[in-house]
């Protein structure tokens with residue numbers, strides 16, 4: 789079953805009007821969302837858990853990474869629901885929890901908050917800076933040639949006024965790793981540019997083969 793189907797079957801693909809987690813119960817909803825996220829990890833987030841065979845695995849060449857991969861897994865992240873006004877989701881570092889809005893969240897919210905969770909989990913190690921740098925570098929390498937003027941897009945995204953505007957709204961952590969991983973997922977899933985990161989991000993153009 790696809791992730792979307794799990795959400796749809798349980799009334800979790802919302803249009804803003806349904807109180808789905810209440811409808812199926814908190815525990816069942818949390819379990820199903822966690823299962824869906826673990827499935828997503830297998831499909832789209834192997835690089836952020838440094839899994840064997842992923843684009844980031846070279847950094848651990850010759851080292852058994854099973855413990856690291858298990859530690860970084862989304863399986864360790866808590867899921868909870870709350871009324872969050874207009875905000876569909878958030879990630880709280882202190883409690884390692886993805887919060888989803890009781891009344892409104894979707895597929896893109898989950899992916900967006902998953903990136904936050906991985907990105908923040910990496911900060912907890914002293915070695916995490918190197919891991920984050922390597923993932924950023926490898927994603928850049930992977931996306932270069934697929935996105936028109938990716939360097940210019942990154943520069944736009946990091947502009948002080950853009951980032952400071954987000955921070956003023958309490959939206960922290962949308963750095964280059966976040967931007968590139970969002971693009972990577974949007975490309976893999978054929979989403980509209982910026983559907984995962986949010987529409988205030990500079991809208992990139994995909995280079996199509998002639």
Ligand SMILES: [Zn+2]
Pocket residue numbers: 900904959962
């Ligand atoms: Zn965010």
